[in-house]
Amino acid sequence: MADLAARRALPRPLRSRLRPRRAGVVTAGLVLIVAVGGALLAPIVWPLDQSAVALDQTRLAPSWSHLGGTDDLGRDVAHRAVYGLRVSLLVGAVAALVATVIGGLIGGIAGTLGGRVDRVLMRIVDTIAALPHLLLGIFIVAMLRPSLGAVIASVGLTHWLSTARIVRSELLSLRTRTFVDAAISGGAGRGRVLVRHLLPHVLPRLALATTLMIPHAVWHETALSFLGLGLPPHLASLGNMISDGEGSLLTGAWWASLVPGAVIVVVTLAIAVLAARWRDRLDPRVRAELQL
C-alpha cells in the first residue's frame, strides 16, 4: 500500500519515464516496416502468378516450403497473403484518406465558424454516429455493385465522424490561444489566421487521424469482402482470402482462412501501437491508452 501511494505521488511524465515501454514500439515498427516493405516490393522480390493453380498440392498443411500452407486450389497461402495485404493496405489507405477529407471539411467548418453552425453540425455528427455503419456500408456497396470504388465510397462515407470531431475540437481550443489573438491584433484576416496559424497545428492531428483510420478502413473492407460484397475476386484482398478459405476450414484446413486473418491482426495492431505512441508525442498531457 505504501509503495503504491509513493508511486502515485510521482507526477505522471516522470513515472512513464521510469518505465520505458520501448519494446512494444520497436516490435511494432519492425513489423510495419516488414509488412509495408513486403507489400510494396512483392512484385519485384517475390512475383506471383495470380492465375496459377497446382491441383496436385491442394490443402497442404503449413511447412517450410509453404509457410502458410496451400488453399483448395493448391495456391501458396502465405504468398497470396502478401499480395492480399498489398491490396488491403492500398484500399485502406485511400479510403482512410477519403474519410479524412470529408471529416476534415465538416470538422473544419464547425471549428472555424463555431456558434450555432458548430452546434447543429456536431448534433448531426452525433446522430450519424448512432447509425449502424456496417449496414449502411453494405447498402452503399450493394447499390453501387461491389467494386474498388464502391468499397472506398463505403468506408469514406461511414468513417469520417471521428476525424470531424477531432478537427473541430482542436480548432475550438486553438482559437482561444494567445498566438491567435496576437495574429488577429496584428491585422491578420480570417483566412490568414486559418491558413498560417491554425492549419499548421491541425495538420499533424489530421495525419494521425488518417493513420488511426487505416486499420478501421482495412477491417471494413475485409468485412465487406468476407460477405462477398467487397473487392472483386480477381483482386486477392485479405478479406477475399478469408472468405475463400471458409470452405477449406470446414474440412480441417484452417490455415487457408486463419493465416490471412492473422496478417490483418498483426499489421493493424502494429499500426495502432505506433499511432498511440505518436499521439503521446503530440499531446503529452493525455496518457497513453495503448501500452503493450
Add this chain to the structure above:
Amino acid sequence: MTTTAPPRRRSGRLAGAAVVVRRRLLVAVPVLVATSVGMFALGAASPVDPAKQYAGAAAFTTSEENLAQIRANWGVDDPLPVQYLRWIGNLLRGDLGWSTSRHEPVTSVLAARAGWTLLLIGVTLAVVLLASLLLGALAAYRRGGLFDRGLRAAAYAVESMPVFWIGLAAIAVFALALGWFPAGGLTDVTATGTSWSDVAHHLILPVAVLAISQAPWFLLFVRDAVAESLRDDHVLAARARGLPGRTVLFGHALRTALLPFLTLVGTHLPELVGGAVLVETVFSLPGLGAVTVEAALGSDFPLLAAITLVTTAVVLTANLAADLAYAAADPRVRLDG
C-alpha cells in the same frame, strides 16, 4: 450532451425529459429523412433494372412489352421525387414493400428473422455487460498489476481482430478440433422441431464470439471509470471505515462508475449490430444478417432499405432511452442536451 448540476425537483426533471425527446427528434428525424433520401438516390443510381431483376432468368425470354408493363405497374418510370414520396408514404403506413430477391413481403421476412437477431444481440449484451463490469472492476482494483496489464493487452489484441476471423478460429478449434459445439446453424440437422436446449447449445459459440469481440471497449471503459472513482472521497471514506475491499470495490467504486456506462452502451449499439451481421454469416444463423447479405448480393432495394432504416430507427430510439435512463438514475444529470 449531459452535464451535472445541482439536483432539481422531480417535476422539473420530467419536463426536461420531454424537452430532450423533442430536441433529439428535431435532429434524428431530419437525419433519418436525409439517410432515406441518400439511400433512395443510391438505389435510383444503381445500374440494376428492377423489372429484369424481378423476372430473374425469365427476363431473357420475357417480351419487352411485359417488362414495360411491370415497370408501369411499379411506377419505376415516374419522376424520382414522386417515387420517393410514394416509397416513404408506404413505409410510414407500415407497407415495407415487396422483396425482389425473396419474392415475399418485406414485413414477413422481418417478422420471421428479426427475433433470432434480437436474441443473439440481447444475450450477447447481457454477457458483455456482466463480464466487463466484473473484470474491469478487478483490473482497476490493482491498477498496473499483472492482471490489469494482461487484461488490457488482451483487450487491445482482440480489438484488432475482425469478428468473423475470431468466429472462424472458434469454429476451427471448438467445433472441428474439439467437437464441443456445432459449427453453425440454429438447430441440429436431424432435429424435427425447435427445442430451446438445442438452440441454446447452438448459440453458445456465436454469443461467445460476438461477446469477446465487443468486450474490449466496454472492459477498458469500466476499468478506467472504476480506477477514477476509486480515488473519490466517498470511496476513501468507505476504506477509512474499514469496509472490506470487495464491498468498497463493488458497492462503492463500481456503483459510481456504473452511471455513465449506461449512455455508452447506447452509443455502442451500432457496432454490436454490425458484429451480429458478421457472426450470423459465419455461423449460418437464420437471422437478419444472412438476409441482409442475400439482399445485398441480389441488389434487393426494398428489403435492404427496410432493414437498414428499421435498424437505424431502433438504434436511435435505444440511444434516447439509454440517455433518459441515465438521467432518471442520476439526479445530478441535467437533461439539456
